[in-house]
Amino acid sequence: MHINTTHTVNMTTAVPTFQLICLAADVYPEPNYSWHNVTCDNGYNHNTCTFTPGPEEHYTHPICTAERPDIPPYGKKIAKYESPPLKLTYEAKVAAMTINAAEGTFTVNGEDYANLSLVCTAHGRPLPTELKVTKLGNDDFTITTTTIEKGNWSVEAAVTLSDIQCRDMGTYSCTAHNGVGQPDTESIMLNVRCKT
Structure with a gap:
């Protein structure tokens, strides 16, 4: 064989x-x-x-x-x-990015949410040990967080957005890399309805 x-x-x-x-x-x-x-x-x-x-x-x-x-x-x-x-290495891929467990655009009334949970799930071999979360257009919003192994060669990392305001509206991205191939990025949109 x-x-x-x-x-x-x-x-x-x-x-x-x-x-x-x-x-x-x-x-x-x-x-x-x-x-x-x-x-x-x-x-x-x-x-x-x-x-x-x-x-x-x-x-x-x-x-x-x-x-x-x-x-x-x-x-x-x-x-x-x-x-x-078989000895395999697999580049990291972001499998899902959610806000409060929902994928796609997430719309909230600012006054209705004190906190939001932004969760990024990725897989690869070797497993990514860190995931980076950024906000489009805001260079000051860069969070590198340690991952938690979830099984099936996947990891998860969570970021909490606190005291939701109009300024929090925008596109958030998660980037995974494990040293194999190129980094992989997925994004999600947070839409905040603001009081006028």
Whole structure:
């Protein structure tokens, strides 16, 4: 069994597709193949497995087994192949940015909200350890906050906006970077209805 590319893969602008090939030599009739520890794009019952790895596949060992279909009652396992570990790095991506758990433009009456919670979720491998929150047009509003690991190779960071006023209206952005590829940024708009 072999992988048709290097085992250490830098997942940056384009995620490559791997092809695993599993062959049991000199076996007749052709054995039934099955795959484990990997999600095959072309199904599991072939001697080839085409798949596009994600961060969750980091350091997994794809396994192929071959069984003779003609030996009752359920066939006989004749071979088991285990690949070297897949070592993957994935550039950081901002998965979501919310205000009070809502995505998209968030509109408030200034007097109705004392505080708002701006949350940024990102993923990558290695995990981003910090996320930077900025406000468009306000160079003084730059907050770099430590992330909290949330599982599934994702992290989260929260910023509290206090004493909401008209001046808080604007576009807020979250930037994630983990040293792989380029930083990734997503934005959200806060619209504050002000008293006239």
